[in-house]
Amino acid sequence: xxxxLSALPGSVAQGIIWGIMAIGVYITFRVLDIADLTVDGTMxxxxxxxxxxxxxxxxxxxxMLLAFCxxxxxxxxxxxxxxxxxxxxxxAGILTQLSLYSINLRxxxxxxxxxxxxxxxxxxxxxxxxxxxxxFGAVFVAVIIALLYWFFGTELGHGxxxxxxxxxxxxxxxxxxxxxxxxGLILSNGIVALAGACLTQYQGFADVNMGRGAIVIxxxxxxxxxxxxxxxxxxxxxxxxxxxxxGVIYYVVITLVLRLGLNPNDLKLLTALVVAIFLGVxxxxxxxxxxxxxxxxxxxxxx
Numbered sequence: 158x159x160x161x162l163s164a165l166p167g168s169v170a171q172g173i174i175w176g177i178m179a180i181g182v183y184i185t186f187r188v189l190d191i192a193d194l195t196v197d198g199t200m201x202x203x204x205x206x207x208x209x210x211x212x213x214x215x216x217x218x219x220x221m222l223l224a225f226c227x228x229x230x231x232x233x234x235x236x237x238x239x240x241x242x243x244x245x246x247x248x249a250g251i252l253t254q255l256s257l258y259s260i261n262l263r264x265x266x267x268x269x270x271x272x273x274x275x276x277x278x279x280x281x282x283x284x285x286x287x288x289x290x291x292x293f294g295a296v297f298v299a300v301i302i303a304l305l306y307w308f309f310g311t312e313l314g315h316g317x318x319x320x321x322x323x324x325x326x327x328x329x330x331x332x333x334x335x336x337x338x339x340x341g342l343i344l345s346n347g348i349v350a351l352a353g354a355c356l357t358q359y360q361g362f363a364d365v366n367m368g369r370g371a372i373v374i375x376x377x378x379x380x381x382x383x384x385x386x387x388x389x390x391x392x393x394x395x396x397x398x399x400x401x402x403x404g405v406i407y408y409v410v411i412t413l414v415l416r417l418g419l420n421p422n423d424l425k426l427l428t429a430l431v432v433a434i435f436l437g438v439x440x441x442x443x444x445x446x447x448x449x450x451x452x453x454x455x456x457x458x459x460x
Contacts, residue, residue: 161412166288275361320341382401
């Protein structure tokens with residue numbers, strides 16, 4: 158337990174970073190109702206870009222901005238495949254993700270990973286300075302949620318939400334649903350790439366495979382946040398905050414389980430089971446509620 162408590166601040170910091178990534182997943186998965194697998198590639202793109210920029214003399218803020226832009230371009234490609242070429246969204250994301258592997262390798266100079274040590278560069282996130290990472294993580298979360306809350310309150314933002322709620326109805330009301338899908342994918346992947354840039358700084362290196370399975374972790378954070386806080390956090394901004402909290406809870410639980418002796422090789426299996434359980438909980442609760450209503454109705458008729 159002592160080792161777990163000592164590792165807790167680091168788990169929270171990493172959970173916040175993955176919570177930022179989960180906000181990007183939330184935009185496509187919940188707002189747009191699209192299963193976008195591009196994020197497994199854009200996570201690595203953001204990390205690769207921040208390494209490339211900082212090793213060439215750029216400061217950390219400009220580097221992270223360029224990482225965000227690189228993620229936006231990846232989202233634009235997925236949106237183009239889906240809306241202009243008629244490729245199903247999930248397949249369009251897979252195609253972009255596949256191509257990003259080669260692109261990320263090129264960005265990293267043909268190497269599978271590249272270091273980015275805090276002793277050599279002025280980083281915002283670092284394993285060696287967890288308190289600083291927590292502060293910057295909280296600031297990033299607050300700024301991102303505030304900007305998204307403002308954006309989705311605009312006419313364009315409402316149009317994107319309407320597209321996700323009922324695409325046919327939105328189109329019949331004159332909303333350009335294809336444009337809204339592209340904008341949503343751009344925004345989502347930009348945020349994911351930004352999270353990748355943060356994670357690269359925190360762990361001290363970028364790896365071409367660092368985004369593998371990221372969509373599952375993002376979904377875990379989204380589902381955990383919704384299941385545990387969905388009835389309390391009704392406001393859109395609070396829903397985004399719940400996603401970040403879900404990411405923190407996920408990493409705290411993972412840290413606890415690892416400290417209890419779980420084989421790290423089974424971590425992906427555990428993550429998949431956690432997502433499956435939390436996805437299944439609302440469905441099972443709905444089925445139980447339906448049966449309860451039927452039983453009550455049957456009892457009333459017999460009476």
